[in-house]
Amino acid sequence: MDVSSQMLIFVNVVEHGSISAAARVSKHTPSAVSKQIGHLEDHVGYRLLRRTRTGVSLTDEGLEFYEKCRVFADKFHEAEEHISAISSSPKGVLRIASSVAFGKSQLIQVLPKFAELYPKIVISLELTDRQVDLEEENFHVAITFAEQLTNPNVIARKIMENERIICASPDYLKRNGMPNKFSDLENHNCLRTSNMTGRNAWEAHLDGKKYNVDANGNFIGNSAHAVYLAALSGLGVARLSTYIVAEKIASGELVRLFPEYSQKHADIAITYADKRNLAPNIRVLIDFLVREFHPTYGENNRRILKSA
Numbered sequence: 219m220d221v222s223s224q225m226l227i228f229v230n231v232v233e234h235g236s237i238s239a240a241a242r243v244s245k246h247t248p249s250a251v252s253k254q255i256g257h258l259e260d261h262v263g264y265r266l267l268r269r270t271r272t273g274v275s276l277t278d279e280g281l282e283f284y285e286k287c288r289v290f291a292d293k294f295h296e297a298e299e300h301i302s303a304i305s306s307s308p309k310g311v312l313r314i315a316s317s318v319a320f321g322k323s324q325l326i327q328v329l330p331k332f333a334e335l336y337p338k339i340v341i342s343l344e345l346t347d348r349q350v351d352l353e354e355e356n357f358h359v360a361i362t363f364a365e366q367l368t369n370p371n372v373i374a375r376k377i378m379e380n381e382r383i384i385c386a387s388p389d390y391l392k393r394n395g396m397p398n399k400f401s402d403l404e405n406h407n408c409l410r411t412s413n414m415t416g417r418n419a420w421e422a423h424l425d426g427k428k429y430n431v432d433a434n435g436n437f438i439g440n441s442a443h444a445v446y447l448a449a450l451s452g453l454g455v456a457r458l459s460t461y462i463v464a465e466k467i468a469s470g471e472l473v474r475l476f477p478e479y480s481q482k483h484a485d486i487a488i489t490y491a492d493k494r495n496l497a498p499n500i501r502v503l504i505d506f507l508v509r510e511f512h513p514t515y516g517e518n519n520r521r522i523l524k525s526a
Contacts, residue, residue, distance in 0.1 A: 222290070224258040227251060228266065229291045232284050236273035308498040309338030315352075316361040318441035319462050320486055321345040324378075325361065328510050335506070339499050347411070347441040352491040358500050361507075364487040374487045375504060378511035382457050382481040384420070385472045389452035397455075400429040400476060407454035408433035409445045420457055422479050433457070459484060486511070 231240040231251065241248040259266050266280035276284055316325050321343065329341060350360050352372060367374050384403070397403055400422045410418045410433045418433040435454050439445040442458060449456035449463075450471060460480075466472040488504055490496070496504075 219254055219257070221258065221261055222294075224254045224261070225287045226291055226294065227254050228258055229284065229287050231255060231267070231274060232276065232280075237269075239273075307338055308336050308502050310497075310499055311340045311342055312359075312499045312503060313342045313344075313357045314359050314361065314503075315344050315346060315350045315355075315357045317363065317486075318345045318347050319443040319446060319459065320361060320378075322443055323462055324511070328507075331510075332503070332506050336499070336502055339502075345441075352489065358497070359488050359490045359503065361486065361488050364485045365483065367487065367489065369489075372489045372491055374489045375508065376485050376487050377504075377507045378461065378486040380459050380461055380484045380486055382459050382484050383463065384455060384457050384475040384479060385449060385463055385467060386455040386475060387450060387452040387471065388473055390449075390454060391473060393452075397475060400424055400431065400479070403431045403455060404434070407435035407437070409435055409448050409454045409456040410438045411442060411445055412438045412440045417457075421481075422476070424476065424479060457481065461486075 227240065227244070230244060231237055234240045234243060237251050237255070238248045241251045244251070255267060262279075262283065264279040264283070265277050266283055267274045268277060314325075322345065325343075333339070333341070344357075349362075349366060349368075350357055352358075352360055361377070363380075364374065364376060386406075390407075394406060397406060400420075403420065408418075408420075408431070420429075420431040420433055422429045422431075437445075437448050437453055439448060442462065445456050446458055446462050448454065449458065450466065455475065463472055463474075467474050488507055490500055490504070
């Protein structure tokens with residue numbers, strides 16, 4: 219036990235009048251409390267307490283030392299109460315970086331509920347598809363695709379199951395025809411993303427064959443949301459997350475190509491740098507998002523796609 223803890227025990231003994239009384243309050247044995255007082259006396263080089271038949275009394279040196287320890291104990295309990303208050307009512311600015319498409323289509327939709335639950339938290343949100351450095355850029359959390367995680371120094375927790383599918387608008391397909399084989403995509407205007415390593419390599423295993431198509435076309439967007447808007451406008455064929463396109467496919471504004479195809483393992487994760495003593499506002503956000511985007515969310519999207 220460190221000296222600061224022994225100082226708190228010393229104050230406790232003095233204020234309760236005996237080692238046995240202090241032991242009952244602190245839920246330690248009298249021998250354990252007495253041992254720590256002995257260690258403290260050895261550390262300071264003075265006898266601090268006189269043991270009597272009725273309890274304890276302070277020596278002259280003990281009285282002077284107690285006054286110093288009392289100030290320390292007051293500050294310690296004040297800090298404890300402050301942390302307890304923070305934990306019971308999370309507050310402060312919470313700086314979040316989120317991928318553009320997820321932020322626009324999903325995250326912002328649930329923030330009113332979060333704000334109602336935690337009115338003292340101020341959300342500062344940046345939508346970006348670039349990889350962010352949490353500590354260097356002073357973000358508390360980042361929400362991104364799990365496949366993008368390369369930093370071993372961050373903690374990641376999955377918040378949503380996700381897949382990617384191939385789709386295009388009815389207008390585009392009317393003008394350019396429906397691809398019959400996955401390899402036919404090489405002759406279509408495939409919409410690409412500019413800052414996602416490996417995102418433009420479309421691979422599929424269909425009908426016992428393996429296909430590899432390098433997405434190539436006349437449009438490059440810096441986010442999945444930009445590609446989504448381009449596909450919706452009829453510019454070309456896109457491979458996009460089900461959480462972005464499920465409702466548009468159900469409404470007929472987009473058509474799913476190769477219904478038997480989906481790219482798995484495109485899950486959404488929240489990352490944070492703190493490994494211990496996570497701040498309450500970060501903890502409640504993580505727990506909230508896990509609840510909101512439960513794995514059944516991905517199943518809901520699959521049901522929408524199957525019924526379209």
